[in-house]
Amino acid sequence: MxxxxxxxxxxxxxxxxxxxxxxxxxxxxxxxxxxxxxxxxxxxxxxxxxxxxxxxxxxxxxxxxxxxxxxxxxxxxxxxxxxxxxxxxxxxLPLLRPLRVVRVYTAVQGRRDRPRLDLYARVMTYAGMSAVLLGFSAALAVYHQEHGAPGATIRTFGDAAWWACATLTTVGYGDATPVTTGGRMIAALLMVCGLALLGAVTGSFSSWLLQVFTREDEKRPPERG
Known part of the structure; x- marks a missing residue:
């Protein structure tokens, strides 16, 4: 073997x-x-x-x-x-493929060797690109559900893109909101997925800073009593 x-x-x-x-x-x-x-x-x-x-x-x-x-x-x-x-x-749901970046973040979190800025930077870049793709996907999906619905506030793809940006960044202006059941399900998924990607970015950056500061403290000579 x-x-x-x-x-x-x-x-x-x-x-x-x-x-x-x-x-x-x-x-x-x-x-x-x-x-x-x-x-x-x-x-x-x-x-x-x-x-x-x-x-x-x-x-x-x-x-x-x-x-x-x-x-x-x-x-x-x-x-x-x-x-x-x-x-x-x-x-x-192939439109959620950008969420696979969470696996990359988990793999980086499992590393216990010396932290490398370029590795964490790649994770943050990948997560940022994934957030853009996820927002674009959600805008397409919610426009598909909403633009012909009675009483819809999302009538154009521009409205859908604006809604996706506001939802993904957790701003939520409320000027464009889904009225259909499918649109609201997409909105809920986008909120959850957006938080996951945002957590991957902020968590990766915070972990790198914490490891760097920890190693700097270990190298610092002990203070005299």
Whole structure:
């Protein structure tokens, strides 16, 4: 038996995730682009709407294949579904893929060696980009639900983008609010997800500062009595 890390189930899973991360990120952008065309393009804009639908379906199938591979490599069987609940939620709702940054933050928090600013900076940058993508996704989804509803205050995509910014930053001006059940569910998800991403950014920065200050105190010579 070889003792290489990739010979174990967790090692094989980690190896696959590292190799698939960049292609899946590109697929996420394609999924979002296809969904945006479906939502924003006029109903008579053919064949673009059909091509966008095909792109959304193809990228979702790619996410499904990745999920199936990781389920198999994990060696957990169906336990993978609830032990990796975030991956399961992201598979069902691909627009929430930016939330995978929380896993990156958790991995950084598990490090106990010397803190590195560039590592934490990458996490904060990734979380910031993820927040932008999540806000754009939520704006598309809530516009899709709201723009034709009776009594809606979100009539244009500009209104939806403004609402997403106010909600994601927890400002909540209240001038644009969802009136449909679907829109309110999207709003609730955005609030929870926005807090998670904001926590990843502030938590990562705070952890780096705390580790730096702790090491500086350890290097400081003891004070004389």
């Amino acid at each position: 070889s003792d290489r890390p990739t010979d174990s189930a967790p090692g094989r899973l980690t190896h696959w995730e590292k190799r698939a991360e960049v292609p899946l990120f590109a697929a996420s952008l394609l999924f979002l682009a296809g969904y945006a065309v479906r939502v924003l393009a006029p109903h008579d804009a053919q064949p673009w709407r059909d091509l966008a639908l095909a792109l959304v379906g193809a990228t979702w199938l790619l996410f499904l294949v990745d999920y199936a591979v990781r389920l198999r490599l994990s060696g957990l069987g169906l336990r993978f579904v609830h032990t990796h609940w975030l991956d399961t939620v992201v598979l069902v």
